[in-house]
Amino acid sequence: xxxxxxxxIDKIKIAQEWSKNINDDIYLELSKDEITNYFDKLYYxxxxxxxxxxxxxxxxxxxxxxxxxxxxxxxELCLIDYDDIISITDISLCYYELGKKLTELAGGK
Amino acid sequence: MSEKNDKIIKASTPNSKNYDSKIDIYSKDPKKTTQKDSIxxxxxxxxxxxxxxxxxxxxxxQETDTQCYLTTACMKHYMEEFDDNCYYLDILRWFRNQFVxxxxxxxxxxxxxxxxxxxxxxxxxxxxxxxxxxxxIQVCVRLIEYGRYAEAYKIYKNNVxxxxxxxxxxxxxxxxx
Numbered sequence: 001x002x003x004x005x006x007x008x009i010d011k012i013k014i015a016q017e018w019s020k021n022i023n024d025d026i027y028l029e030l031s032k033d034e035i036t037n038y039f040d041k042l043y044y045x046x047x048x049x050x051x052x053x054x055x056x057x058x059x060x061x062x063x064x065x066x067x068x069x070x071x072x073x074x075x076e077l078c079l080i081d082y083d084d085i086i087s088i089t090d091i092s093l094c095y096y097e098l099g100k101k102l103t104e105l106a107g108g109k
Numbered sequence: 110m111s112e113k114n115d116k117i118i119k120a121s122t123p124n125s126k127n128y129d130s131k132i133d134i135y136s137k138d139p140k141k142t143t144q145k146d147s148i149x150x151x152x153x154x155x156x157x158x159x160x161x162x163x164x165x166x167x168x169x170x171q172e173t174d175t176q177c178y179l180t181t182a183c184m185k186h187y188m189e190e191f192d193d194n195c196y197y198l199d200i201l202r203w204f205r206n207q208f209v210x211x212x213x214x215x216x217x218x219x220x221x222x223x224x225x226x227x228x229x230x231x232x233x234x235x236x237x238x239x240x241x242x243x244x245x246i247q248v249c250v251r252l253i254e255y256g257r258y259a260e261a262y263k264i265y266k267n268n269v270x271x272x273x274x275x276x277x278x279x280x281x282x283x284x285x286x
């Protein structure tokens with residue numbers, strides 16, 4: 001679980017840095033600012049998840065999981081052309097794997 | 110998420126302005142390999158419009174817009190006067206949202222782009238679309254107006270199966286010979 005969270009955070013950090021230097025353009029349906037804001041939000045919030053996990057506050061992760069899943073899904077849709085640089089498919093799949101682990105921890109609910 | 114023949118398939122709801130459903134198919138688990146090919150199918154379940162994005166390792170993505178042949182039939186019929194929010198399409202969308210099962214909707218979304226692609230390549234496309242307009246769209250809308258939903262559903266369903274048989278399966282058979 002920790003490794004998975006750390007892996008996602010590391011990849012998001014790379015994507016976050018990358019997004020600050022992209023052209024001010026529209027990427028399918030997201031602007032540069034929207035992309036940057038999304039990565040900032042993901043990094044800021046998911047960075048806290050290991051602490052929540054250690055403190056047995058899984059509910060705090062679960063309560064935000066769906067919201068960030070939708071954001072990652074949208075980022076994957078719009079930034080798939082840059083997958084070689086930011087590994088957005090990797091982020092998306094690892095996040096899904098995390099979701100499965102959370103479901104197990106929550107007792108399959 | 111399911112895994113079959115080294116493929117990973119997952120579904121999600123993107124935080125998108127245009128689409129409410131997304132299915133991702135990965136050729137292999139990107140964590141285990143550097144080869145990262147994927148297909149992403151997004152859909153707006155209200156309008157039936159979608160997009161298929163194919164991304165192969167080291168290549169630019171390829172985009173294909175999926176199409177609805179009922180909309181195309183209306184477009185061909187009304188030509189310059191076509192309106193995507195016209196009465197007929199609005200009625201059919203309402204009917205689809207109220208009565209058509211999820212399985213039938215998914216079947217339509219799968220079949221429709223293939224039908225449109227095949228029809229558009231035919232010389233008699235216009236007359237086939239006119240036939241769809243008069244024999245399916247107009248008839249279904251009249252039945253829906255009179256509350257005869259089961260009959261409308263039957264015509265819609267038979268039409269999907271008929272078009273699939275005529276233009277999709279036959280096309281697959283021909284292309285494999």
